[in-house]
Amino acid sequence: MPRADAARNRSLLIDAASAELSEHGLDVSIARIAARAGVAKGTVFNHFSSKEELVSAILCDQLDTLAATGESLLEQSDPGSALLRFMTAGAELQANDRAFCEAATAVSRAHPAIRAASDRLAQVAEALTARARQAGVVRADVTGHDIVLLLNAPTQIAAPLATTRSDLWQRYLRLIFDGLRPEAAHELPVAAPTSEDFTTAATR
Amino acid sequence: MPRADAARNRSLLIDAASAELSEHGLDVSIARIAARAGVAKGTVFNHFSSKEELVSAILCDQLDTLAATGESLLEQSDPGSALLRFMTAGAELQANDRAFCEAATAVSRAHPAIRAASDRLAQVAEALTARARQAGVVRADVTGHDIVLLLNAPTQIAAPLATTRSDLWQRYLRLIFDGLRPEAAHELPVAAPTSEDFTTAATR
């Protein structure tokens, strides 16, 4: 059981790191985060053994939240709109969070907690996709792994204009979603990624 | 007229920087580049007044090459396949070049030479899109600016698995291209970006 002030400082740190990361991206300095939390730099390393550990903790939280959102969407009656809402939630998360945006590409999937959260996310994405596929609103050759990879896309596409057109990502989300529909489907030249692809990419 | 060894060193530097940037991304150190070129660090700043200048020079080159590719594709008879080839060329460039990939999002469009190259790229993209739109192979509400923004997408989407599945970007390029077709088109919630959006985003 931690001491009272330690618990409070830890919570302050997580809040500060979360805010600072989302505003300034993955390479904010530890000093900045500590200052925002109102503690000394040493305290940060007292709670998290390294910067990576701190970043992972916050990233993990957000992945879990997204997975939970997806799970609740599984109970919705319309499979197509459920999938669209899931993808919207994923894109929105990144639209408001620079670090999450960069992390999607860069951060090590090697960290075990992140691996776990990613797996949970992959499962719910597959479930949502399967329902939509069965309902005929999504083409047959698209899998849950595709959806996970596509979560980043709208924000990344709109990123160069994010400062002036903050809602532009919605346009590209819908454009991509239209590409998922069966009506315009043409054969894809490369097979969908497998679970093994993800795990071997992680261990490298 | 430069001295003989100066010209040779400059060329060595450009080669080294190009290779190092494409392998390790935008934040390779100048020291690394200099070492690869076999010259001292000071020599780098003798040829380029700052790191930004060096990176811009190389980026500019690649943007120009891509624009030239697009212009030659304007002479092709099939507008749809011309557009697809253009987007393939853009995605391929990034699949082999980490710096170009990051630059698409991050680098200052403030640099005048890059602005010029971007404008040229925007023009050819608009021309290719207009032809494809008119031929009915691309939906009416998609513009050349959309295409420019979408050039990054396939590689970014496939980035997490790039080490194990180096050709995966092709899958997402085709998926996005299917979203551009009229058959599956649903109304888009946000208007396409304008030229002003790009210029105001650049000056900020």
Add this chain to the structure above:
DNA sequence: AGCTAAGTTGACCAACCGGTCATGTTGGTG
């Protein structure tokens, strides 16, 4: 109240960065 372990602190460290500059070297010209 008093004691101890848990926690906080900020000075400190080594490594690295982009960039500068006095010094030495060398290509090209007459």
Add this chain to the structure above:
DNA sequence: CACCAACATGACCGGTTGGTCAACTTAGCT
């Protein structure tokens, strides 16, 4: 061959980073 300007060089600078640690403070139990 001699000479000078163009160029190469690497030690050096100020700044920043993630991370450490001995000294101090304090929460919480008896």
